Every structure is written in structure tokens, then in C-alpha cells.
Amino acid sequence: MSAELQSSHESSSSSIEEYAVPATTILEDVLESESSALTWQMLLDKLTTTSGTSQFGQIHGQTPRAVLIRLTLKDYTIAESCVAASVFLTREDTFEMYQAGTYPEKMSVVMLSYFESSSANGYVGDAMRECAPVNVATAHIRQSYEDQPSQVTLIPLLTSSSIVGILLIAMKEPIELSHPLQKIYILHAKQFAQTLYQDQLERRIRVVETELGQTVAARTLAITRSKRELQSILDAIQAGIIIVDEKQETIVSINPSALAMMQCDDIDIIGRSINELFLPNPLSSLLSHSDYERLRCPNGRILYVARRSARIRSNQQWLHIVSFVDMSEQVSAEQKLHEANSLLEKRVQDRTNELQKTVHQLQNEVQQRQEIQLALALNERFLNLIFESISIGVCLNDAKGKYMRVNKAFLALHGYSEEELLQKDYRIFLRGTEEERIRSIFRTFMHDEQAATVECEFQLHGKFGNIRHVHVTASKFQVDGRTLIVSGVHDISDRKRAEEEIREAFEREKELGELKSRFITLVSHEFRTPLTTIYSSAQLLEKNRSRWSIEKQSAYLNDIATCVMRLRDILNDILHFSKAESGKLKLTPTLVNVWDTCTEITDALIIGKGHTRIKLHIEGEKTAFVDRSIFRHIMQNLLSNGLKYSPAHLQVDCIILVGTIAMDITVRDRGIGIPESELDNLFQPFFRAANVGDINGTGMGLSLVHQMVQTHGGTISVESIQNQGTTFRVHLPFLA
Numbered sequence: 257m258s259a260e261l262q263s264s265h266e267s268s269s270s271s272i273e274e275y276a277v278p279a280t281t282i283l284e285d286v287l288e289s290e291s292s293a294l295t296w297q298m299l300l301d302k303l304t305t306t307s308g309t310s311q312f313g314q315i316h317g318q319t320p321r322a323v324l325i326r327l328t329l330k331d332y333t334i335a336e337s338c339v340a341a342s343v344f345l346t347r348e349d350t351f352e353m354y355q356a357g358t359y360p361e362k363m364s365v366v367m368l369s370y371f372e373s374s375s376a377n378g379y380v381g382d383a384m385r386e387c388a389p390v391n392v393a394t395a396h397i398r399q400s401y402e403d404q405p406s407q408v409t410l411i412p413l414l415t416s417s418s419i420v421g422i423l424l425i426a427m428k429e430p431i432e433l434s435h436p437l438q439k440i441y442i443l444h445a446k447q448f449a450q451t452l453y454q455d456q457l458e459r460r461i462r463v464v465e466t467e468l469g470q471t472v473a474a475r476t477l478a479i480t481r482s483k484r485e486l487q488s489i490l491d492a493i494q495a496g497i498i499i500v501d502e503k504q505e506t507i508v509s510i511n512p513s514a515l516a517m518m519q520c521d522d523i524d525i526i527g528r529s530i531n532e533l534f535l536p537n538p539l540s541s542l543l544s545h546s547d548y549e550r551l552r553c554p555n556g557r558i559l560y561v562a563r564r565s566a567r568i569r570s571n572q573q574w575l576h577i578v579s580f581v582d583m584s585e586q587v588s589a590e591q592k593l594h595e596a597n598s599l600l601e602k603r604v605q606d607r608t609n610e611l612q613k614t615v616h617q618l619q620n621e622v623q624q625r626q627e628i629q630l631a632l633a634l635n636e637r638f639l640n641l642i643f644e645s646i647s648i649g650v651c652l653n654d655a656k657g658k659y660m661r662v663n664k665a666f667l668a669l670h671g672y673s674e675e676e677l678l679q680k681d682y683r684i685f686l687r688g689t690e691e692e693r694i695r696s697i698f699r700t701f702m703h704d705e706q707a708a709t710v711e712c713e714f715q716l717h718g719k720f721g722n723i724r725h726v727h728v729t730a731s732k733f734q735v736d737g738r739t740l741i742v743s744g745v746h747d748i749s750d751r752k753r754a755e756e757e758i759r760e761a762f763e764r765e766k767e768l769g770e771l772k773s774r775f776i777t778l779v780s781h782e783f784r785t786p787l788t789t790i791y792s793s794a795q796l797l798e799k800n801r802s803r804w805s806i807e808k809q810s811a812y813l814n815d816i817a818t819c820v821m822r823l824r825d826i827l828n829d830i831l832h833f834s835k836a837e838s839g840k841l842k843l844t845p846t847l848v849n850v851w852d853t854c855t856e857i858t859d860a861l862i863i864g865k866g867h868t869r870i871k872l873h874i875e876g877e878k879t880a881f882v883d884r885s886i887f888r889h890i891m892q893n894l895l896s897n898g899l900k901y902s903p904a905h906l907q908v909d910c911i912i913l914v915g916t917i918a919m920d921i922t923v924r925d926r927g928i929g930i931p932e933s934e935l936d937n938l939f940q941p942f943f944r945a946a947n948v949g950d951i952n953g954t955g956m957g958l959s960l961v962h963q964m965v966q967t968h969g970g971t972i973s974v975e976s977i978q979n980q981g982t983t984f985r986v987h988l989p990f991l992a
Contacts, residue, residue: 342367345421413449649745657681670718786819876914902927
């Protein structure tokens with residue numbers, strides 16, 4: 257329905273009267289007839305045969321003819337029976353119906369209400385399903401208006417293939433569908449529906465034409481770009497490329513690299529047969545050239561090339577893509593190498609003959625020496641029996657400390673074989689600062705002519721990482737003008753281990769003494785204050801219960817409950833710490849919802865903390881497979897510390913990145929910080945920084961967190977600047 261038809265009756269009466277003359281002429285002809293029935297039948301016939309281009313058919317393009325007839329015949333009773341008309345069209349994309357226009361416009365809301373009520377009661381569905389008009393009494397619509405019409409007519413706007421909408425006409429008096437006036441409405445509805453359908457088809461055709469043009473243009477552009485890219489690739493390839501038409505067996509294209517190899521132009525190649533270029537190898541060719549083919553250039557040159565072929569289909573024809581690489585230089589080099597090998601073989605043969613004579617002479621000399629060595633071997637065997645039977649490690653070194661001889665007892669200390677030690681010095685067993693210490697002892701011993709022996713102890717590092725503590729006694733002597741050193745190596749690892757265990761026991765005892773002292777201090781302070789508060793509050797309640805109000809008594813009871821909870825938390829921390837220290841803390845893998853758990857902890861912590869708040873940011877997975885108790889304890893301790901040591905107006909940031917195998921937790925506050933000199937002792941039990949003042953705390957929280965993180969297989973680190981804040985970072989791997 258056009259927008260002009262939605263104006264009021266008063267504002268549009270002039271436009272209607274402008275087109276009333278043809279209709280009046282038709283009606284005058286009808287009124288001159290003999291009977292009323294004939295009058296309406298003639299009127300229907302006249303309107304049916306009225307041209308679509310006549311002045312009557314062009315009133316605003318889409319005005320229902322029933323409205324025009326009512327306005328033209330406003331002085332007649334039948335014309336006055338029509339109150340209003342409204343058109344509801346179907347959207348092409350969602351198939352929903354909307355109000356496209358109403359005449360007169362002041363009835364727009366009323367007609368919309370009639371349509372919605374008719375749709376809710378199923379009358380609109382009946383009209384569209386049956387493709388036929390439906391009369392509905394307004395009493396069934398359950399709407400109430402001043403001068404309410406008694407009937408609503410629903411006329412579907414039908415085309416040859418679909419229903420484009422509904423024409424809704426309100427009548428003062430009931431009129432049957434067989435009445436001529438109703439037939440006029442139905443006739444106009446069919447013409448109006450066909451006009452709308454043609455308009456929809458024209459718009460669809462324009463959209464399809466536009467899309468088809470864009471698709472063709474894009475396809476043409478892609479083909480052009482592909483051809484340019486293919487040609488660029490062919491031109492850029494350094495190997496020779498020849499394209500052959502399979503049907504014609506002729507060359508249709510050749511790239512610049514192939515032309516450069518053959519030293520010719522494309523006019524010399526294109527159109528020729530591929531068999532004219534590639535020649536078979538002669539039977540007398542070298543065996544090493546069997547993988548190459550011969551290429552005859554237009555200028556007569558012969559090139560040795562490595563050829564590959566491929567078969568593709570392009571534009572309804574099959575093509576052979578022949579690629580080749582010039583191997584002429586390699587063939588020439590192979591020929592020269594073959595000649596050089598022949599010459600070398602001749603020289604080797606001559607040299608072999610000379611060596612055979614020399615070997616014969618040497619064999620005689622060797623036989624003489626073997627007899628001498630046999631006598632020496634007997635003496636050496638006797639010395640070896642003595643050398644190897646010694647239970648301590650014995651080694652022989654030269655003046656530079658290189659090993660010349662070692663016994664089995666010495667080899668058993670470190671795992672190296674005798675062959676691995678020969679020509680290596682004593683530094684092979686030393687690491688770190690001990691290397692410089694032993695080297696200093698060795699240099700002093702060798703330069704001191706008066707010193708015959710020297711003793712020292714060091715850690716001997718074996719081949720496989722084993723470490724032995726040894727005591728070495730070395731003596732030097734002269735043999736044929738050479739200075740040699742013989743050393744006895746005693747394994748004192750057991751003795752050192754016993755000394756270390758005694759030392760560790762002493763340190764542990766000392767540490768336990770310090771922990772005991774700290775624990776006593778904790779009990780005397782952290783337990784005394786809550787117990788004093790509980791005792792004093794209980795005494796005051798006992799003496800003044802009858803005189804105090806319920807609110808005041810509740811305040812003292814709350815103080816007692818708070819102190820009891822404080823003592824419970826301290827005892828729980830001590831219990832958890834004891835379990836962690838003794839290795840009794842067991843892990844219970846659980847699938848934990850990270851967001852819900854952290855939100856629950858933060859909500860509980862910020863209660864009563866004034867304006868201090870926690871900013872929680874979680875990224876990644878929703879759940880983590882961890883020990884729920886350990887995870888909650890870590891988060892609660894780190895966040896509560898951030899709140900405790902931060903001013904009430906500053907926030908504490910908590911960032912958690914949840915991955916697939918681990919999570920990373922960062923808790924950052926802007927509080928008092930930790931002195932740099934005390935960071936190393938931060939995770940020690942009962943340790944508290946010097947700047948905490950009178951802030952409550954036991955010094956066990958971070959120590960327990962450290963133990964729990966390690967038990968969970970994770971790591972924890974801290975960064976802090978005094979009076980600027982502290983950042984804790986925890987890497988917590990998921991449990992299997």
C-alpha cells in the first residue's frame with residue numbers, strides 16, 4: 257500500500273475527486289438499468305473491463321478500488337457501508353506480515369488490532385490456506401471501539417504462484433461474499449496482488465543480474481591473474497620448460513631459461529617436434545651418463561640434460577610439460593675425474609710394489625725385536641701382579657700430571673677405562689674451584705726440589721657423575737732423567753659421608769632450636785592475645801549479663817568467636833605445616849571450577865575490608881585437575897596477605913591463566929612490600945619481615961604455601977619493592 261493512501265479522509269478527498277469522473281460515468285450507466293441486481297452486475301462488468309492504464313486504474317497506483325467506489329458513492333447507502341481498508345504484505349525474507357497501508361490513516365491502529373485478533377483466532381490462516389475471502393463478525397474478534405464495524409472481510413492477495421498479502425476491509429453492516437460490492441473488492445485485490453508480484457519479480461531479476469555480472473567479472477579477473485602468475489612462474493624458473501601439444505606433437509611454448517641454455521630464440525623452437533631435440537644415448541657412452549639425455553640445440557651444440565615430464569589438461573586439450581636441467585658441466589667433470597682415477601690407480605700400484613719390499617725388510621727386524629720383548633714381558637708380568645694386587649688406587653704420572661699407568665683399584669673409583677685416561681692429566685677428575693686449588697698444590701710440589709711427598713684431599717668426579725672423596729699421597733722420583741710421580745689414592749667417601757651426616761644433624765638440631773624459639777614466641781604472642789580477649793570478654797559477660805543489652809552482649813560474643821576462629825586457623829596452619837614437613841600431605845586430584853572457587857574465596861575475603869577490593873581476571877579453560885584443598889589454601893593465603901598488607905583504598909590484582917596441563921597464578925598488591933634483604937627468608941617457618949609492625953600474623957602462611965606448591969609439583973616466586981608492593985607468581989601443574 258502506498259504512503260499516499262495512509263492520509264486521512266479530509267486531506268485526500270481532493271485527490272479522490274480528481275479521478276471520480278470516469279467512475280461516475282460508469283455508475284450513471286448502471287443506474288439507468290431496470291433493476292438493482294442488474295445495476296451491480298453491470299458495475300462489476302464495467303470495472304472488470306476497465307483498462308489498467310485508464311485514469312480510474314492509476315489512482316495512486318495501489319489504491320483499493322473498493323475505497324474509491326465508497327468515496328465516489330458516499331451519498332449512497334451501499335458505499336457508506338465500507339468503513340476502512342488496510343493492506344498487510346508478506347516479507348520476502350522472513351515470511352512475516354506487516355501493515356503496508358490503511359485508508360483512512362486514522363483507522364491504522366484499529367485495522368492493525370483487527371488483523372492481529374483475526375490472526376490469533378485463525379481467520380487469517382483460513383483465508384490464506386483456502387485462498388478465498390473470509391467474512392469475520394467483529395463480535396468474534398473481541399475488540400471494542402466507538403462506531404465499531406459489524407464485519408471484517410479478509411481477502412488474500414493471490415498470484416499465479418503465491419500469496420503476497422491480505423486485504424482487510426471493515427464493514428458497518430454484514431455483506432455476503434456473493435454481493436457485487438464484495439466481488440469488486442475481490443477483483444481489485446487480484447489486480448493489486450499481480451502488480452506487487454510483478455514488482456517483486458523485477459527486483460529479483462535485477463539482483464540476480466547484478467550478482468551474475470559480479471561473478472562473471474570476478475571469474476574473468478581470476479583467470480587473467482592465474483595466467484599472469486603462471487607465466488611469471490615459468491619465466492622465473494631456472495630450469496628449462498617446454499610445453500608440447502599432445503595431439504599435434506609439436507612445441508607450443510618455451511620459457512626463457514630453456515632458450516638461454518640452448519642459445520636460441522623461441523622462433524627456432526616453437527612448432528618443432530620434441531623428438532627432434534632429445535636424442536638417445538649411444539651404446540658406447542659412459543655408464544655414469546646413463547641417467548642423462550642428450551639435447552641437440554638449433555646451433556648444433558649437444559647438451560647433457562636431466563629430463564622430467566608431466567601430462568596436464570588445459571582448455572579441452574592435453575599438454576606435455578617437459579622440464580630439464582643442463583648437466584653438461586657435471587658430465588665433463590665426471591670424464592676428467594675418470595681420467596684422474598686411472599692415472600692414480602697406476603701410481604698406487606707402483607707404490608704398492610715398493611712397499612712390499614720394505615715390508616719384507618721390516619718383518620725381519622720385527623722378528624728380532626719380538627725375541628727381546630718376550631724377555632721383557634716376563635719381567636713386566638711380574639711387576640703387573642704386584643701393581644694390580646694393591647688394594648688402594650695407584651697411578652703413575654709424568655711431570656705434567658698426565659697418566660702413564662693405573663691399577664684396577666684406581667679405575668674402580670671413577671669408571672674410566674685405562675685407555676680413556678692415558679695422555680690425560682689429573683684435571684679430568686676436578687670441577688669448579690677445586691681444580692685451581694689442586695693445580696696450585698701440584699705446581700708448588702713440582703717446583704719445590706726439597707719436597708719428596710705431598711698429601712691432599714678433594715672430590716673425584718667419575719665418568720658417570722658419581723663423586724668420591726679421596727685422600728692422595730704423591731711421591732716424585734727420577735728415571736733416566738725424567739721426573740715421574742707415583743700416587744696412592746685412598747677412598748674416604750664413607751668417612752666424609754659420616755662427617756656430613758653429623759654436620760647435617762647438628763644443623764638440623766640448630767634449625768629445630770630456632771623453630772622451637774620462634775614457635776614459643778608465636779604461642780606467647782598469637783595465642784596469648786586471643787586467649788586474653790576470650791577470658792576478659794567471658795568475665796565481663798558473666799558479671800554484666802543482666803545489665804547489658806542483647807546487642808552489647810552479641811558484640812562481646814562475636815569477639816570471642818573471632819578469637820576462637822583465629823586460634824583454629826593457627827592450629828590448622830600448624831597441623832598442615834607438620835603434615836607437609838613430614839611428607840604426610842596427600843594429594844587428592846579433583847576437577848575444580850576455577851572461576852567459581854576463586855569467586856567464593858574473594859567474596860569471603862573482601863567482607864569487612866573497607867574499600868579494599870580484589871580484581872579477579874581468569875583466562876583459558878574453565879576447569880583444572882588439581883587438589884581442591886591445596887588450591888583453595890594457596891589462593892586464600894596469597895589474597896588475604898595482599899589485603900592485610902595493603903591500604904584499604906588500593907586493590908589487589910589476581911590473574912589466573914588456565915592451560916591444558918598447568919595454570920599460572922599471579923597475585924599483585926600495592927602494600928608495604930618486603931625488604932630486599934629479607935626476601936631469601938620469606939618462606940621460612942615463623943618468619944615475619946621487620947616492617948610488618950603490629951599487623952597480626954604467625955609467619956607460617958607463606959611457608960605452608962611454599963610446601964604445598966612443592967608437594968603439588970609446582971613452583972612459587974616473589975618480587976617485591978618496599979612501600980610499592982609485592983607480586984607472587986605460582987606455576988601449578990595439573991595432577992595426572
